[in-house]
Amino acid sequence: MAIASHFSRLCKNYPTLRLCSRHLALTPARLGFRARSTLAAPSTGGLGRAGSTLSQAIPSQVPSATAATAAEPTPRIVGWWLLGCSASVFAMVVVGGITRLTRSGLSMTDWQPQGKAMPRGEDEWEVEFERYKQFPEYQRLYAGTGMTLDDFKNIFFWEWTHRMAGRAIGLIFGVPLAAFAVFGKIPRSLAPTLCGLLLLGGSQGLVGWWMVKSGLEQDKIDEIADGVPRVSPYRLATHLTCAFTLFTILLHTALGVLQPRADATAAPLRQVHGRMRLLATLVGVTAVSGAFVAGMQAGLAFNTFPLMEGQIIPRGYMELEPLYRNFFESVPSVQLHHRALALTTLASVTAFWASVQRTPLPAQLRLATDALLVVAWSQVGLGVATLLNAVPVHLGSAHQAGALTLFSLVLFTLHSCRVPHAGRLLARISTK
Numbered sequence: 001m002a003i004a005s006h007f008s009r010l011c012k013n014y015p016t017l018r019l020c021s022r023h024l025a026l027t028p029a030r031l032g033f034r035a036r037s038t039l040a041a042p043s044t045g046g047l048g049r050a051g052s053t054l055s056q057a058i059p060s061q062v063p064s065a066t067a068a069t070a071a072e073p074t075p076r077i078v079g080w081w082l083l084g085c086s087a088s089v090f091a092m093v094v095v096g097g098i099t100r101l102t103r104s105g106l107s108m109t110d111w112q113p114q115g116k117a118m119p120r121g122e123d124e125w126e127v128e129f130e131r132y133k134q135f136p137e138y139q140r141l142y143a144g145t146g147m148t149l150d151d152f153k154n155i156f157f158w159e160w161t162h163r164m165a166g167r168a169i170g171l172i173f174g175v176p177l178a179a180f181a182v183f184g185k186i187p188r189s190l191a192p193t194l195c196g197l198l199l200l201g202g203s204q205g206l207v208g209w210w211m212v213k214s215g216l217e218q219d220k221i222d223e224i225a226d227g228v229p230r231v232s233p234y235r236l237a238t239h240l241t242c243a244f245t246l247f248t249i250l251l252h253t254a255l256g257v258l259q260p261r262a263d264a265t266a267a268p269l270r271q272v273h274g275r276m277r278l279l280a281t282l283v284g285v286t287a288v289s290g291a292f293v294a295g296m297q298a299g300l301a302f303n304t305f306p307l308m309e310g311q312i313i314p315r316g317y318m319e320l321e322p323l324y325r326n327f328f329e330s331v332p333s334v335q336l337h338h339r340a341l342a343l344t345t346l347a348s349v350t351a352f353w354a355s356v357q358r359t360p361l362p363a364q365l366r367l368a369t370d371a372l373l374v375v376a377w378s379q380v381g382l383g384v385a386t387l388l389n390a391v392p393v394h395l396g397s398a399h400q401a402g403a404l405t406l407f408s409l410v411l412f413t414l415h416s417c418r419v420p421h422a423g424r425l426l427a428r429i430s431t432k
Contacts, residue, residue, distance in 0.1 A: 073187070074185075074186075074187050074190060074257045075180075075185050076257070076258060077185070078180060078185060078186070078190075078257055079254050079255075079256075079257030079258035080254075080258070081176050081180075082250055082251075082253050082254035082257065083250075083251070083254040083255075083258070084172070085169065085172055085173050085250050085254075086247055086250035086251040086254055088165075088168075088169045088172055089169060089243065089246055089247045089250060090247060090401075090404055090408075091165070092162070092165050092166060092169060092243065093240075093243050093244075093247070093400065093401070093404055094397055094400065094401045095158070095161060095162050095165055096162055096240075096243070097294075097396060097397040097400035097401070098158055098393060098397045099158045099159055099161075099162045100236075100294060101391065101393045101396045101397060102154075102155060102158055102393055103137075103141075103155060104154075104155035104156070104157075104158035104159045104162075105159055105162075105212060105215065105231065106135065106137045106159075106212060106215045106216060106229065106231075107132055107152065107155040107156045107158075107159045108128075108156065108159045108160060108163070108212075109131050109132060109134075109135055109216055110131075111209040111212070113205070114167075115163060115164055115167050118157075118160055119156075122149075125149060125152075125153065126149070128152070128156065129149055129152045132152060135216050135229075136215075136216070136218055136229040137215065137216075137229040140228065140229055141228070141229065163205075163208070166204060166205055166208070167205075169201065170201060170202065170205075173197065173198065173201060174198065177194060177198065190253070190257075193249065193253055194253075196249070197246065197249055197250065197253075200242065200245065200246050200249075201246055203242070204239070204242055204243065204246065207235075207238060207239050207242055208239055210235055211231050211232065211235035211236055211238070211239045212231060214231045214232035214235050215229055215230055215231040215232075228297075230295070230297060231295065232295070233291075233292050233294075233295025233296050233328060233329065234295070234328065235295075236291060236294060236295035237288060237291035237292050237295055237328075240288075240291040240294070241288055241291060244284075244287060244404070244407065247404065247407075247408075248407070248411060251408060251411055252411055252415070255411070255412065255415045256415070259415070259419055260419075260420075261415060261418040261419060262418050262419075262420060264418070265417050265418050266418075269365075269417050269418075272356060272359070272361075272365075272417055273414065273417035273418065275352055275355075276352070276410070276413050276414050276417060277414065279345075279348055279349065279352055279410065280407075280410045280411070280414060282341070282344065282345050282348055283345055283406060283407055283410050284407070285341060286338070286341040286342055286344075286345050286403075287403050287407060289334070289337055289338045289341050290338055290400075290403060292327075292328050292334050292338075293334055293335060293338045294400075296328075296329065296330075296331050296334050297331075298331045298332075298334045298335040298338075299335070299386065299387055299390070299391040299396070300390055300391060301331050301332070301335065302314055302331075302332065302335055302387075303387055303388055303389075303390050304388070305384050305387060305388060308332070308335070308336065308339075313336070314332040314335075314336060315332065316330065316331070316332040316333075317330070317332045317333050317336060318330070318333055320333075342379075342380055342383060343380070345376065345380075346376050346377065346380045349372055349373055349376040350373065350376070350377075352369070352372075353369055353370070353372065353373040356369055362416070362419075364416045364419065365413070365416040365417060365419075368409065368412050368413040368416045369413060371409050371412075372406075372409045372410065372413055375402070375405055375406050375409055376406060378402065379399070379402040379403065379405070379406050382395065382398060382399050382402050383399050383402075386398075386399045
């Protein structure tokens, strides 16, 4: 006890020694990317009773909430598998964007759960082409325009690829999942999430066909103001939102397996984490509004920036009845709302980045915030270029991929707020 009291007096009289004692309390037993747990208290066995007394005297700078959430270890191979699945969904979304922009989505007029092979030989291609001619898209857009079988083959290819890619992702996810379950590699805490992902992924095929079917039904086409066949914007937004949700859960779960998160954010980072959650909501709403822009093909109108054909508020804004339809079915309203949300998101990301510049952040979190700023500005710039050029396929698909990239960085930033960091860095933050 005398040793502990003497050491405590020394800490009070000498600031340097007091700082060293704080760092001693913060030094983790295990750190790093492979850690199964977060910051752990150091052993005081070498100091004997004095060390035990000292550890009680020094206030902890790391909240108890930083204990690891996963009591059961999850093999890292499971994390890499989930990360690969999220990359597959990312590619699937990009292919879906190309399918939409090339007007290929209505070229396959039937749906089979098991899929079907690409037509072989001219006879099979002619059968598919004749079937396509019976539906509104061909009759209203291509009849009498000289559309050839080769033209049809091109749009059929993209829709067929999109559908078969979805089934391939089902195998990429389902087969390893079954194998991991058989060999006991899936902890109980992770099982409900993986089962939910399996159900959500399987339902995407049904949602996709439900969307496509809305563009094949004559009565639905007659309800469209300009009579141009397209799928329901509500169903397209549902399909895209489900894809974003699937990607989000896959990536978030993969990051948590590869780099386990704490139960809660450490006190010095709670404010940063809270602002990031609000920013994540804003980015998500902006992405959903973009789905309605795509569904209404609103990017083909008002191809000027920053004004919309010389006006801040475009002609036709909020003129539909009932009022709610303007948020989903009005081209001028949908596009103006998406512009406003995109610029608000950009301003919010920039403000967030500026606000953390004077805060000592762990290297990973600093990298995440910097990348978030760069991608946000790039995405808005890409969106403006897409609009000014009336949505060419390469820019439109890149803009859709950019939205998913931006949201990926939002998830990575949120994840980095709850990852165990070196005690030295947390001590620096807590003293500010």
